[in-house]
Amino acid sequence: VTAPAATATGASVFEGLVGASDIGVLGVGGIPHASTTPGELLGLLSALRSQRGFAHLSLLTAAERPAQVSEDGTAESEAAAGPVGVKMVYTLTRRSDVTHAVITVDLDEGALRVPTIVGLWPGASTLEREVYDLFGVVFVGHPNLRRIVLRDDFEGHPLRKGFDMPASGVSEEQVERALASHATTGRHSSPNSAIRTTRCRFRTPPWSPPPRSRAIPSCSPSGS
Amino acid sequence: VAVDDVFIDEETKVLVAPLQFLMNWARGHSMWPLTFGTACCAIEMMTVGSARYDTERYGIFFRNSPRQADCMIVSGTINLKMTPRVRLLYDQMATPKYVIAMGSCAVSGGPFADGYNVVQGVDQILPVDVYVPGCPPRPEALMNALLMVMERNSAGISSAAERATIERRAKAAT
Numbered sequence: 001v002t003a004p005a006a007t008a009t010g011a012s013v014f015e016g017l018v019g020a021s022d023i024g025v026l027g028v029g030g031i032p033h034a035s036t037t038p039g040e041l042l043g044l045l046s047a048l049r050s051q052r053g054f055a056h057l058s059l060l061t062a063a064e065r066p067a068q069v070s071e072d073g074t075a076e077s078e079a080a081a082g083p084v085g086v087k088m089v090y091t092l093t094r095r096s097d098v099t100h101a102v103i104t105v106d107l108d109e110g111a112l113r114v115p116t117i118v119g120l121w122p123g124a125s126t127l128e129r130e131v132y133d134l135f136g137v138v139f140v141g142h143p144n145l146r147r148i149v150l151r152d153d154f155e156g157h158p159l160r161k162g163f164d165m166p167a168s169g170v171s172e173e174q175v176e177r178a179l180a181s182h183a184t185t186g187r188h189s190s191p192n193s194a195i196r197t198t199r200c201r202f203r204t205p206p207w208s209p210p211p212r213s214r215a216i217p218s219c220s221p222s223g224s
Numbered sequence: 225v226a227v228d229d230v231f232i233d234e235e236t237k238v239l240v241a242p243l244q245f246l247m248n249w250a251r252g253h254s255m256w257p258l259t260f261g262t263a264c265c266a267i268e269m270m271t272v273g274s275a276r277y278d279t280e281r282y283g284i285f286f287r288n289s290p291r292q293a294d295c296m297i298v299s300g301t302i303n304l305k306m307t308p309r310v311r312l313l314y315d316q317m318a319t320p321k322y323v324i325a326m327g328s329c330a331v332s333g334g335p336f337a338d339g340y341n342v343v344q345g346v347d348q349i350l351p352v353d354v355y356v357p358g359c360p361p362r363p364e365a366l367m368n369a370l371l372m373v374m375e376r377n378s379a380g381i382s383s384a385a386e387r388a389t390i391e392r393r394a395k396a397a398t
């Protein structure tokens with residue numbers, strides 16, 4: 001990877017786009033960065049893709065938002081002492097000059113919901129399922145929001161700081177239950193097999209899925 | 225059934241042997257394990273099949289389908305999500321079938337035994353014939369285990385699966 005010809009700044013990438021706030025750069029490499037809100041996320045990503053040429057989604061992940069600690073070492077507020085939420089991180093890449101752009105969305109505890117970007121990048125489906133599995137973020141409108149790494153009957157989201165690790169290992173009873181599911185379903189052992197046969201839909205969606213459009217926005221740099 | 229039972233019929237010049245002897249002889253010289261790796265032990269298992277160790281000279285020939293295999297080498301950690309899948313593969317193998325638990329994880333859960341998702345030994349879900357301790361075991365150790373299963377087949381010793389069936393039937397009868 002060669003160095004980009006001209007260093008992109010936060011302003012040159014995000015200036016004039018609706019929803020981009022806290023525009024700046026990150027780290028030593030100076031990666032352009034902006035934060036946004038769940039409501040404005042889709043519009044901002046879509047504009048970056050169609051107007052600024054960021055056609056490639058390189059990364060979709062999440063991070064626990066640490067409690068804000070003031071200089072004397074105490075938490076700034078009572079709310080900040082507990083879990084405060086999750087930060088969604090989207091990294092886009094413009095391949096013409098190998099520029100990255102990082103967009104973050106702060107989600108508060110109790111409202112870990114963000115619109116899915118499967119309509120913009122279908123490949124985001126897998127990444128969003130992983131974030132849902134490990135962090136518990138609900139991607140509103142996702143066509144198939146199931147666990148992807150952990151088993152289907154797992155409880156909790158282990159990458160959250162508040163997750164309680166079970167004190168003991170797997171019991172024989174758990175093993176028996178797993179085997180019994182195989183014995184009863186025959187073909188597929190997973191308790192999820194019922195979902196698989198019904199085209200991989202949630203039986204009870206935790207939200208009201210909006211009607212989905214199959215249209216994928218244009219990615220031409222000149223305009224949408 | 226012993227070698228003494230094998231003789232040449234003087235009249236027809238035909239080698240005569242009890243069927244069970246021939247079956248044991250065949251099983252003892254041809255072991256087809258299932259290609260099935262779940263963790264780092266699988267790397268050592270692959271080494272066993274490579275030119276340096278060359279198990280094919282013993283008739284040990286890795287197969288890609290459980291329908292064609294008669295030996296399952298569980299080479300690595302088994303977690304709860306994988307438990308029914310492992311059992312499914314085992315059930316798809318035709319009898320007689322044998323299980324080798326390779327490495328600490330398959331023997332007892334290994335370093336992950338206290339994990340919230342790790343089965344503490346594959347013998348909780350399958351009848352195991354030979355345990356190969358090590359983290360991971362040397363390829364020689366795995367070869368020794370494979371040859372041990374083949375030797376027992378030659379001698380007509382019943383497999384762990386057969387013993388488990390006999391025990392289960394005896395328990396049901398009482």
